[in-house]
Amino acid sequence: MSHIHIPDGVLPFWLWGSGWLLALMLVWVAARLSERSDVRRKVPLLGVVSALMLVAMSTEVVPIAYHINLTVIAGALLGPVLSVIAAFIVQVVLAMLGHGGVTVIGLNTLIVGGEMIVGWALFRGHVRILGKRHVRPADAIATVLALALSTSALVGIVWLGGSAATGRETGSLDPDTLRFENPFSEGAVSIGLFSGGEEHHPEADEGDAHADNLNVKRFATVVYTLGPLGWLLEAFVTASVLGYVARVRPVLVFEGALTDTRHSIPGDETGGR
Amino acid sequence: MHIGSVDESAVLGRSWLHRASPNAKLIALALMIGAVVVTWNVLVALALALMLMTAVTTANLKPRLAYGLAAYPAIFALVFALSSAPNALSGTVIVLKAVVAALAAVIVVLTTPYPQIFAPIQRITPGVVGDALLMTYRSTFILLEKFANLMRAVKLRSGLTAGHPIRAMRATTRALGGLLLYSFDLAQRDYDVMRLRGYQGHLRIGRQPRLSPRTDTALVTGCLSALATSVLWRFEAFALNPYSWIVPLVPLAALLTASALRWRNQ
Incomplete structure (x- = not known):
């Protein structure tokens, strides 16, 4: 699933507000940590890896509402600290292109960042266990597990936002109150839009409050039915790509994209530190 | 997109x-x-x-x-x-x-x-985040064009059609692999340019x-x-x-x- 495609205004304020707060704190800490050394190398690297994720996300598999994310590859190459920043950047650009909600940027950053970090940890662990010759299965397993985890996080967020415990007043959502009525002459034009135009009783809403909440069980069923197809597709793509890169340029895969292979320019030995 | x-x-x-x-x-x-x-x-x-x-x-x-x-x-x-x-x-x-x-x-x-x-976002976020945001947008154009060219080359060379989804997918992943390698070369080139131009951790954007x-x-x-x-x-x-x-x-x-x-x- 990788990131939430939940529109603005569906989740309650406390949830997306907390997401923003937590994400900004994490991004700030990650930025401070990454600025300690060699920032000039990290800025273009973050730029291209985030752009690579955006390019991958621009191709959608319509029947299952899925698109490739390359989050595990990006996590494996960038490491945990830069992954958080890359996740935030990708979400900001996607939101500005209308791809995701602005209010859910924080929650999306946490989900995608978490997916990248889990993917990085699992990939490194699997390579250590299976050996460098088995990059493809190591990556495929890491991808499926990371995506399963992020999908569960997504369902958890919807549960938090739509469960009865956090049920919220949705006021005008009630179809009974939507009628064509003339404000200037009482009831001169009164045609039922979604009902017979019957009188609305506010006290009746109390009983409906729970019925108006998001149906988390149905959402989880749909997500866990369509999700595995996406996980397998993503696992196939990332395993193939990483397997190819491991064959052509193994240093990049096994030691990360920040491996120091550059030459110092005379007079600039500090490299921006 | x-x-x-x-x-x-x-x-x-x-x-x-x-x-x-x-x-x-x-x-x-x-x-x-x-x-x-x-x-x-x-x-x-x-x-x-x-x-x-x-x-x-x-x-x-x-x-x-x-x-x-x-x-x-x-x-x-x-x-x-x-x-x-x-x-x-x-x-x-x-x-x-x-x-x-x-x-x-x-x-x-x-x-x-x-x-x-991105300028207002850059003003309130740490330097590396704001600058990387600008680099991302710039790199996206370059990579999208490169990816389109790679896909065209792959299609022409291997004669891909809609009737061969597995072959098409393999070709796409190969193109993505090539794009990944290209993107790291691009990052290295950007890095060299930034070093030569004396980048000190902040890209400046003029206000409109x-x-x-x-x-x-x-x-x-x-x-x-x-x-x-x-x-x-x-x-x-x-x-x-x-x-x-x-x-x-x-x-x-x-x-x-x-x-x-x-x-x-x-």
Whole structure:
């Protein structure tokens, strides 16, 4: 699933507000940590890896509402600290292109960042266990597990936002109150839009409050039915790509994209530190 | 994503929205998103959509590009709405909310060059985040073009057709692998350029002067009224809902007038 495609205004304020707060704190800490050394190398690297994720996300598999994310590859190459920043950047650009909600940027950053970090940890662990010759299965397993985890996080967020415990007043959502009525002459034009135009009783809403909440069980069923197809597709793509890169340029895969292979320019030995 | 067309529209456009300052447009976007967040009334949400469609028409934006981008999240919102909405009306509002919020963001992006959009974000985020944001947008153009060329080359060399999905997928992953290697070479080249030019951890973006303060005021006032309507219909729902049908009439009239004027000018 990788990131939430939940529109603005569906989740309650406390949830997306907390997401923003937590994400900004994490991004700030990650930025401070990454600025300690060699920032000039990290800025273009973050730029291209985030752009690579955006390019991958621009191709959608319509029947299952899925698109490739390359989050595990990006996590494996960038490491945990830069992954958080890359996740935030990708979400900001996607939101500005209308791809995701602005209010859910924080929650999306946490989900995608978490997916990248889990993917990085699992990939490194699997390579250590299976050996460098088995990059493809190591990556495929890491991808499926990371995506399963992020999908569960997504369902958890919807549960938090739509469960009865956090049920919220949705006021005008009630179809009974939507009628064509003339404000200037009482009831001169009164045609039922979604009902017979019957009188609305506010006290009746109390009983409906729970019925108006998001149906988390149905959402989880749909997500866990369509999700595995996406996980397998993503696992196939990332395993193939990483397997190819491991064959052509193994240093990049096994030691990360920040491996120091550059030459110092005379007079600039500090490299921006 | 049609990022090349997005940038062309933002840089070459000459409409009233292009003349509005980036700060005013970002404030207007925040207000519109506030309106989307607050409302659960399908007719108020429809009014917001009509209002934004009027902006698209009067700003001479390419309808196919603007609506195409805004419709993209509708697919995902539809899946979400079908799977979780308690009734058809809630589902419609969820999809409308996605489209309206997306259209508001898309209008800002189609009328503002990206460095001007990211400049305010760059001012409040740590240096590495703001700079990487700018590098990302720039790299996305380069990588999209490179990926399209790679895919074309792969298709021509291996004779891919729609009837061979497995072969096509393998070819796509190979192209993505090539793109990944290319992107790291690109990062290395950018790094060398930044070192030579003495980058010290901050890319500077010049501020765009306010070209039309009246436009800025009108834009922000319009979006403020949208937010006020949304808030009013949310918190006084029981009293105002019977009159919700009036709300979309005003932007509908504006849209029809704008469309007629545009058609006549063409």
